[in-house]
Amino acid sequence: MGDLEVIRFADRGRSVSVELENAAGGGRYDGWHEAEIVIETGFVGARLPVHFTDADLADLTTFLAARAVAEEDGAPPDGSVTDWPAAGRSAYLRLRVADPFVVEIRDPVQSGVTVSVPLQLRDDWATRAASRLDRLRTALADSR
Structure with missing residues (x-):
């Protein structure tokens, strides 16, 4: 993982x-x-440009915190869907909490293309991702 990585979903x-x-x-x-x-x-x-705000980063933190709690509780994937950053401004990720976890990369603004990537995420992925995102947000706040 690089220092500039906001989030990573991988198997x-x-x-x-x-x-x-x-x-x-x-x-x-x-x-x-x-x-x-x-x-x-x-x-x-592929690589695709995306733009987001600090408020979008806070939304991602909220999503990851909720997933981490569900993991700790042993709750099965519930099929919920979250768009990040919010749909409409640029390309975005549609995160589908299922088995397997699915990340759809949607680009309605420029290309109109959607790519769907099913992933078998490791246990505790959300807890680790939330921790990395928290460190990045702190570094971004400190650099201003």
Whole structure:
């Protein structure tokens, strides 16, 4: 995992990650972060620009915290769906809490293409992802 990785969903053969384009996390516009969605599978390898705010990072933190609690409680996947960042501004991830966990990469604004990546995530993935995201958010706040 790189220092600029916002989130990473991965199993043995596939991954979807979101990586900041610079260490300061800043973008062309005040308050926006520029990043790339990186898709790596045996079938698809792609990079797609994505833009999000600190509020979007807080939303992702909330999603991961809820998933971590569900993992700790041993709750089975419930089929819920979350879009991150919120749909409509740029490309985004649709996160489907199922077995397997599915990440859909949607790009309605530029290409109109959707890629679906089913993943067998490891136990405690949400707890680890939340911890990494918390460290990144702290580093971003400190760099301003």
